[in-house]
Amino acid sequence: MATSETATAKEWVAGLVPGTWFWGRDVPGRADVVHPVLSRLCRDRANGVWRVARGLYWRGYPQGHSRFGVRPSYRVGALLHAGPGAGLFGWSALNALSWTLQSPAKCHVSVVGKAPQPPHPTVVYHSNSNRRRESLSWAEVTILEAARWFQYGGEPWSECLEALRENASAAGAGVSALRPSMLLWASETEMGASVEARHRIEVIAGALPQEVPAQ
Structure with a gap:
């Protein structure tokens, strides 16, 4: 079940349009599953996901995108x-x-x-x-x-x-x-x-x- 929830959370974030702001509480899944997923995504800059503030994230531009490397405002x-x-x-x-x-x-x-x-x-x-x-x-x-x-x-x-x-x-x-x-x-x-x-x-x-x- 946890594996399925992990995949669901990752797919939800990956499916956001680059440049989208979102709250961790909006990611589908239990908090004890979602939080580690978000931490891993943020640690790997290739994903283009940033933790900007407590509970607030930015779905930036992943590796391969023409705007890869752009930081959140x-x-x-x-x-x-x-x-x-x-x-x-x-x-x-x-x-x-x-x-x-x-x-x-x-x-x-x-x-x-x-x-x-x-x-x-x-x-x-x-x-x-x-x-x-x-x-x-x-x-x-x-x-x-x-x-x-x-x-x-x-x-x-x-x-x-x-x-x-x-x-x-x-x-x-x-x-x-x-x-x-x-x-x-x-x-x-x-x-x-x-x-x-x-x-x-x-x-x-x-x-x-x-x-x-x-x-």
């Missing part, structure tokens, strides 16, 4: 590992939205509640208490952070706003669609946000395309 891994309400923080948020030309040496990520262990030395987590962020996308949280840090970016506000309006910056933060109403709702409980930051969120929400009501 620890920024994406850090956001996934952080759970609901995560988004880029501070300089990382400004850079992702092209609101600054400065690229931080490390990836700074905002998390709701207690920060987990960073998946890599290049990742720094920052705790936030706003539970409403858990209903937002990575891009929306990143915009909240960028609004709070805007004065440090050095780019003209009009240009930053235009970039968001055209949706180019939103795509760089993680998704192409933003929900103005959710940004406003979450900003209501942003602890420590200045009056200027709240006003910027209001302006952003007004400048973005409005959501189409569900039918």
